[in-house]
Amino acid sequence: MRVYKSYDLKCNNSFKLVLSNKKFNCRNIMSTLEVCTVSTKPYNDQKPGTSGLRKRVKVFQQENYTHNFIQAILDSMPAPGAKGSTLVVGGDGRYYSKEAIEIIIRVAAGNKVSKLIIGQNGILSTPAASNLIRVLKADGGILLTASHNPGGPDNDFGIKFNVNNGGPAPENITNLIYEKSKDIKQVFLCEFPEIDLSTIGERQFNGFTIKIVDSVRDYVTLLKEIFDFELIKNFFAKNPDYTVLFDGMHGVTGPYSEKIFIEELGLSQSSVQNCIPLPDFGGGHPDPNLTYAHDLVKRVEKENIKFGAASDGDGDRNMIYGKSAFVNPSDSVAIIAAHSEVIPYFKRTGIKGLARSMPTSAAIDLVAKNKGVEIFEVPTGWKFFGNLLDAGRLSICGEESFGTGSDHIREKDGLWAIIAWLNIIAAVNEKKPGVGIKEILLNHYETYGRNFFTRYDYEEVDNDNAKKVIVHLHHLIGEGKNEFIGKTFGQFIVSKADDFEYCDPIDGSVSKNQGIRIVFTDNSRIIIRLSGTGSQGATIRLYIEKYSKNPSDYELDNQIALKPLIEVALEITKLQEFTGREKPTVIT
Ligand code: VG1
Ligand code: CO
DSSP, X not given: OXXXXXXXXXXXXXXXXXXXOOOBOTTOOOSOOOXXXXXXXXXXXXXXXXXXXXXXXXXXXXXXXXXXXXXXXXXXXXXXXXXXXXXXXXXXXXXXXXXXXXXXXXXXXXXTOOEEEEEEEXXXXXXXXXXXXXXXXXXXXXXXXXXXXXXXXXXXXXXXXXXXXXXXXXXXXXXXXXXXXXXXXXEEEEOOOOBOTTSOEEEEETTXXXXXXXXXXXXXXXXXXXXXXXXXXXXXXXXXXXXXXXXXTTSTTHHHHIIIIIIITOXXXXXXXXXXXXXXXXXSOOOOSTTTTHHHHHHHHHXXXXXXXXXXXXXXXXXXXXXXXXXXXXXXXXXXXXXXXXXXXXXXXXXXXXXXXXXXXXXXXXXXXXXXXXXXXXXXXXXXXXXXXXXXXXSEEEETTTEEEETTSSSOOHHHHHHHHHHHHHHHHHHSTTOOHHHHHHHHHHHHOEEEEEEEEEEEEOHHHHHHHHHHHHHHHSTTOGGGTTOEETTEEEEEEEEOOEEOTTTOOEEOOOOEEEEETTSOEEEEEEOSSOSSSEEEEEEEXXXXXXXXXXXXXXXXXXXXXXXXXXXXXXXXXXXXXXXOSEEO
């Protein structure tokens, strides 16, 4: 147990610290930083989910709730621990971010963290934060975002801890954070004046440094090293009819995309929309899918826009959408991998291996086979790619949930995927002018066949009802129930059924119960799992995949091609019966 100088009198065992309103500038140097030890009571619900702790803002606003979680994070940092460490701090700018950053500053100083590197105005997209941790060789980062979940006083806030490779903390650390949070008794903090987050520069406080950095610059530099910006820019200059619309969904990518699309690639201001980050995302759901990015979809269809794209609240997800051509994320990552040789970064590094999360369609597996490289199937959540990326066995990976990325950082990266597509389109057009998103999709299917894929989300389902679905399925696939294997449903015969278990090939750690999968003899699959990012009730995700090598199928509508399998999935899972839901909330 660490021993700290305690100033109980001053802190009076409460967090009601009196803050001076005076802003500090670079010249103000505090001579002492007094550490207060403050008693606190644990909360029992601080278990990080698929990607950090996500709760309603009101939950984070409870007395000491945020302080406790930050203390638990600092107590769980890998050796040598928080003392003397450097941490990157920033997020998507959602409601409650400023307050959370103030708390982080105080608790970090109280735990003798040596330096905080904070994005200007607290803004850092998740990929930009991952990059900064790596570029600045920081010991980790605290990311303030609930990603695609809505923001505002009645919506969600989130806190995620990333480790020194720039990626989300692995499960052993998130489990430790949870354990620490359950028996936390004290928080250490320093009293601080209000810090001006808007001015770039460094402030020193007697052994504790706060550095405010440009949120955009290093990230754009990185993308320019990866992609052929000249080629893309020339393609746009030569093809003024090739129109682009990027939708920032009022999330964090606004400033990044303006710099990239307008300043670097020479597109007009009308090529971007909703690019002012707002604390409540303009009241929207900053999730780039067909349901929530309807503004973009509508405009692309109506105005015949050739290339549409959107990203989520924190900038790590992407959707690619051309006129009558929606790119399923499982196809997107496969197509990027298949064309990787036109991207300068991969020309230099080659493709070491490919990977996807378990529910993501196997389209990328076929590309891996073709390229003769390893393919990995990991549980849902980007943290599971981390070890493979660090070990140099993985170059490009993706999730069906609009997450695509590579070993350039340790998070999925929305703008990376969008620029990758533009790079591919520009390169393909050099050889064969007039090729757009739709032609690239069809060409891909002609080479590899098509993996039809859809996901049904049932949001805010009653927790007990959601559990009933899982219990029912466990019973069906459980030990001694082998009569399920070989059973016929419509045209499908069950060949395998289990709850996905993953053993990390690098460190041997095992993650159980990562999703129930039912595989049929023709390799079609249905998968069901509970979301780990929701904040209210349970979200059930049902994933459905069927492969076809029949060219007359390639242009079929996804929902039509999958209809027989969807019916089987609903029959087996008894979803409608247990949840009382006739229809899913979102279909992708
Ligand atoms: C969802 C997605 C998962 C993704 C996670 C974080 O998790 O399914 O693929 O990694 O969100 O994405 P879940 O547990 O709700 O299914 V987000 O853009 O935080 O950044
Ligand atoms: Co996100």
